Amino acid sequence: MPRPGFVLDVDRSTPPTLFWHGEGFHLERLPAGSRIIYPPEPLDALSDPDEAIRRALLEPLDSEPLPALLKPGMKLTIAFDDISLPLPPMHRPDNRQRVIEAVLDMAAAAGVDDVQLIAALALHRRMTEAELRHALGDRIYDAFAPNGLLTQHDAEDPAGMLHLGTTDEGEDVEINRRAAESDLLVYVNINLVAMDGGHKSVATGLASYKSLRHHHNVRTMQHSRSFMDQHRSELHSSNWRMGRHLKASGVKIFQIETTLNTNMFPDQFAFLQKREWEWKAGDRARYLAASKSLERAPTRIARRIFQSMLAPHEMTSVQAGEVEAVHAVTTENVYRQQMVEVSGQTDILTMGLPYICPYNVHSVMNPILVMCTGLGYFFNLYRGQPLVRAGGVVIMSHPTPWEFSPVHHPSYIDFFEQVLAETTDPLEIEAKYEESFATDPWYIHLYRTGHAYHGVHPFYMWYWGAHALDHLGGVIIVGGDPAAVRRLGFKPASTMRDALEMATDVVGRDPSVTHLHCPPLLMADVTA
């Protein structure tokens, strides 16, 4: 029986605590009286995931069974989550492969000939062949890709998009034409965090910039408290309005959502998932070997080691059917795995940021993504109220290198060099620069033909942290490149002790400190 997450009160007997630090980690001793939030242990996996998938398709929620929806001569489109999920990429077979193979088996049995697969990557970069093969498996790739039936969503293809009108609040709903015109759109999702899935799958994953800008903006993010809590998230409200508009427009969606446990690291790094006082001699030896060798290894090598790591994730649930009914169950399953009750806010929130976020798989975690991971994702891993009080300080540990992937993140380079050099205020950035980056033909060309994120994507990353920037009194990055950290508008610190000392200038003497022991992923249910 996996143990639930819990909050540890640090005292003198508490051993030093693991902090992620990009492509590495170190142990820090937190002051007595601090709190550490530990994630729940990984839930038990489904004993027979393929049978569970089959049952979900045959007994869907608020929908006819999938075989009843499949007819000869129909147009079937299967869309699936892109490379940003799950994290780290999971070992084979990926959930998407299992589910899509089950769907295709039923489609074949029903005699459906017109089937097309679409990677729902919105404004993310296109996946490589290796990444597609990993996600879908060779059987699917070899059957569909050579015939042009495995495509990647292109939000900048005028002929490939279809405008379906606007919602009651005037939001444009424009999605992939093939998906919109299909008799049935099957969406295959991997729900890693509570933000994923639901109407956001289609309304975001298959949308255009014209549509996305209605919810990927500063105002929405500042009114999403948090965007991991769909009932208090303006991001979700907007996506739900668009999803309902899609349904009203005749787009028939059969949603299939899967959840994973938090088995995130292979055996040699299993200590990363354990509580420090339970580390055995082998764990300590592996920690020492890994941390010392990573310290000495060139960043390029360390990055390659981590980026080649596959997570031993296991499927904990699968549900299919009507989007909202499915997502309600999925969200419960995500909460079951990740939720930890936390009482009260803190003055200072500390976090160690890992080497990966949804937007740098097989790539570099550049400073903008560091900001997005810390203030976008980790800060928002709450329900109720933020872990850190208004005017509090977030201390992040990450090397924050002034380094970018020109292949994956070309517009990030210009955003960092030009925009952030001028201002870090999200509202000003949005008003002054977003349009020009979003419509820049070179960025659009790289997005459509290479493996580049869309020109507007770094703006979204910045907006992702807008709620935190609005809420916090200061942000300190420990061990980061000082110049890069200052460019982000944050303060650099050499050590955690220095950072805690610096934070007292903002929050006062004798502050309360809470550490988010993450990853593995957790979500804090913060009560007053």
Added chain:
Amino acid sequence: MRVRAGFPFGPPTWPGSVARPPVERRTGVDFETDWARRYPARLARAVFVDQLLRPLVRALVPPHVHGVDRLEAVDGPVIFVANHQSHLDTAVLLSALPDRWRHHAVVAAAADYFFDNRLKGTLSALVLGALPVERGRVDRRPLEQARALLDEGWSIVIFPEGGRSPDGWGQPFRGGAAYLSMHGDFPVVPVHLDGTGRVLPKGAKRPTRAAVHVTFGSPLRPREGERTNGFAGRIEEAVAVLADERATDWWTARRRAALGTTPSLAGPDAGAWRRSWVLERGARKRPVRTWP
């Protein structure tokens, strides 16, 4: 002063606010001994017992073995039940066991003494084929394990007194052997060991020379409707008769058994000095010098 390496070079401290989980015991009655009954360990034990233990016992405390003829009709696994006076008992009894049982026998040994650490447990299991049993409290698990071994064809040596005699006299027999016999219809062979308590009594650091006798009795089986306690008492009586046979002669022992006047293994119900006095008088040969 010893300086402990700090975490992560040394083991971590345990936070005061976190309850420690129950420690998973791997010693005592939880010591795993299945490996000691696989062929590599059995071969090692056979070599040890035949090539080292038996010659050593024969050279140092040559046992006089009686009553082996009573076992001729016995086939299959057996429960050997013996009185217990000395650490030598196991070695002497294993040396005296007929060939067909010697290499297919396990010895029930006190978990708190022979299995209190990994090294002792490993040696006990490997060299003696020992099986850990709880002697301080009732625990069904070792009994179930012993029964499973009997079902697999292993014989078991049990010292039902639960420990060596503190003063040379016997202690009450416990019911484990009777329980095993009644729940699997395995014969119980009573065995009396005489003299080992004089060679190496409890508390002695050096052995002394004395004659050692091993007397096997006739196999016993539970009677129709007999209860465990009753059968355990009968086993104890059978060992007492064997002791009487050694102290007197077979015919006297049989007659006293028939009359119900067999001297108890537990000795007279008297003060400590009188019990000791009677025991010393009964000794056939007083130690004359320390040995070797």
